[in-house]
Amino acid sequence: MCGLLTYISADASAPAHRAAIAEANERLHHRGPDETGVELIDNDVVIAHKRLSIIDVESSHQPLWYADGRYVMTYNGEIYNYKELRAELIERFGATFATDGDSEVILAGYHYWGAEVATRLRGMFAFVIWDRQERRGYGARDPFGIKPMFHLHTHEGVYFSSEKKALMPFTDPKDLDEKNLAHYLTLQYPPEPGTMHRAVQRIAAGHYVQFTAGSPVTATKYFEPTFHPRPVDDPQRLYDEILATLRESVRMHMRADVPVGAFLSSGIDSTGVVALAREFNPDILSFTMGFDVPGHYNELDVALESAEHLGVKAIGTKIGAEEMMSALPQIVWYLDDPVADPALVPLYFVAKKAAEYVTVVLGGEGADEFFAGYPIYREPLSLQSIQGLPRSVRSGLRAVSRVIPEGVKGKSFLERGTTDLETRFVGNANIYAEEEKQRILRRYDPSVVYTDITAPIYAECEGLDDTTRMQYVDMKTWLRGDILVKADRMSMAHSLEVRVPFLDVEVFKVASKVPLDEKVRLRGNHTKYALRQALNKVVPPAIVNRPKMGFPTPTRVWLAAEMFEWADHILATAGCGHLIDLEYVRGLLRDHREGKADNSRKVWTILVFCLWHAIFVEQSLDPGVTRATSQLAAKPAVGSYVN
Known part of the structure; x- marks a missing residue:
């Protein structure tokens, strides 16, 4: 895992910017403390890099060159199928390699496959390649947005970076995007591709970009996560396919030349990953944490019991309110943009503990979005009785709900049951309603509402059942804006790489076809039913049907x-x-x-x-x-x- 910073001059004045780029690159030191590289390429480009050595530790230094100096690349991520791609490139094209790492495979792939190389990569990545011969650039971000990449356009040129903080010296810090402030108050994060600063944008997940010096950056979508649920005649066959695909993903995600551990909570997602990882490394270390607060805020005991059942060593840690207050300013600095998920704090501390022992950890992110794990995904089933009524009847019930006092049983049910999905579900977080935002924002703009973000996403998945549409919205919003931001920033704050085996294109292929009745069931309060059945042979029985807790923070x-x-x-x-x-x-x-x-x-x-x-x-x-x-x-x- 690494940090990248690249500047492409609009007027061949790159040499004058080398010192400023090198200085800004130090803001990314936590992403790659092992090596620093800054290269001036002709008069066009300055490429800077911070390396955290994971694969081919002795070689694969960056910026990395290929084809007798024609191409140069800076790269953040891991390509899990790099060995297979390397073999294919050698067999089909006679490609040559000077290293044993995954970085050079990307460069060789670009040389022979061009822009479509992104479609062949299985992993998490953000990279920029400069072709000196054509004076053309190419970059890409992984399908699900696991690894970040920001860009900034100025009259002098274009910048790319792993974190926004490295771009702030080149723009006005007071030029805020107040539309995204309004969205932040609802969603608890600024939605992709924007940021809190108007001039800085994110390369969207599943896109590659192309550019030349002085010309606009053009983006092309190469991956779209589309759900195709269909009935199954043999559920056990589906469960076996899920388990086999996830097992293979875990195996590939454990490819590294440094120690690999795993996060472990009380839930089925991380427990399943640890159970499968143990098959490939019986000595794998797991890391968990809790709070100095009694009750359901402490997952530590349950996680430690799971570790004992699996036969793996678990290292736990606890924090209190003082540690939370003390660390929050630094946590916010690592985030770049505000993300108001309190679960950031425990993740920051468990990553800090893990970094004392390993360089890479596996996490369970993505399972809920892929396999329908959030409790709210059961809501469409519970509302079927009222949603199926004629519109005129629902309108009458809506009027009744308005006169029922707050707190009275049944009011919320009537309100939600008489509200269309597109209006009532904005993603996993819904902090401030529009009425309260009008009260809290000094310059409230009534033309800026949360549906500006969600309406286009709902349009993309029209025709699917409501639960699957909720999954799709969360994949495009919550997963990218919250889950993956906190996983990347809180781990990299401690120079720790988090890998997420669920967020794999092959795992999604299987998850995308799971039918509704294998996702959620009202009876028994089941969520991600198929995944639970798939993992019941490797996960402790007490964990298989445990309700989702998230990362409860007091x-x-x-x-x-x-x-x-x-x-x-x-x-x-x-x-x-x-x-x-x-x-x-x-x-x-x-x-x-x-x-x-x-x-x-x-x-x-x-x-x-x-x-x-x-x-x-x-x-x-x-x-x-x-x-x-x-x-x-x-x-x-x-x-x-x-x-």
Whole structure:
């Protein structure tokens, strides 16, 4: 895993920018502390790289050259089928290789297959190639958006980077995209391909780009994750196919020349990955964590029991409220853009612990989107009785729901049952409704609504059942904007590579055809039913049917107690009051402490934005120092930061 930064000059003035690129590249040091490379290519391009050595440690230095210096590449990711592609390139074209790594396979593939090389790569990747002969560039991002790539256009040229922070020296940090701020308040992240800064965009997942010096970047979609559910005559055959495909994916994801471990929670996804990984490495280490809070916030005991059952060593860690407050500014800095998922914090700490032992870990991300694991995916089944009524009857029931007092049983059921899917489901997070955004945003624009993001996605999957459409929306929004961002940033914060065997094109081929009745069932409260049946031979019985917990984080408890003064101080002193009514949010916090409502997610969303604004816009908060010297601190720091 690595960090890349590339500049393509519009006017052959690249030499004048080499020093600035080299300096900005240091902002990516955490992504690749093993090696640094900065190359000036003619007068056109500066390519910079930070390497975390995983495969072919002794060679495959980057930027990497190919074909007698015709091509040069900087690359972040892992290609799991590189050995097979290498053999094919040698057999079909007589390709030659100077290294044993996966990087050179991409370059050789581009030389012989051209732009379509992206369609042949099985893995997670973001890369930029410059062809000196044609003075043409090519880049690509993996099918599901596991690895990030940002780009920035200026009058001087175009920049590409693994993280937005490396591009900020070349643009105005105060030029915010307030449309994405509005979307952030609903979704808890700015949706792809935009960012919180107007000038910086993301290369969309499953796209490749082509460009020449001084010309616009053109993007082409090469992968579309399409669901084709169909009935099955023999369910066991489906379960066997799922297990066999996932086992092969895990095997390929374990290809590395450094130690590989795995994250382990109390759920079936990570437990299944660990169980399969153990077949290829019985000594694999697993890592888990919990909180110093009793009850369902602590997955540690269950995960440790699963590890014992599987016969693998588990290394656990716990954190408290003080560690969470202390680490949050640095976490926000690593994120680049605000992401208000509290599960970022435990992931940050478990990645920190894992990095003490291994360089690569396997994770369970993607299983819920592929196989329908979120509890909300059962909702279309529960609403069938009301959704099937004539529209006039549903309109009447909708009117009845409006006069039922808040908190009365049945009100929510009537509201959701009489609302179309496209309106009621915006993805896994729905923090602030439009009515409350109008109250909280200083410059609310009624023409900017959450359906701007979801409506085109719903149009792409029209004709599928409602549960599958929800999966598709989550794949295009929640998975890309939240799940994969936090997995990449929180692991790379500690120079740790996370690999995700579920997010594999071959696994998706199988998942895409699973029928509705093998995904969710009301009886027994089942989600991802087929996956559970597939894994019941390798996963402890107590885990197979365990309800999904996510990564429960006790922000609800702590914001009403240990974290209240800290949170209130941030809101009272933050410098983004011209964008958000912070006094209103302080009121939400007080109501939360007094037990009038659970406002924890709403308050947390604004807290993260306040810290982000202070770091990246005001530049008044240095995340590299302890909270004791932070302008937004209320208490002495506990613990330390990783630089």
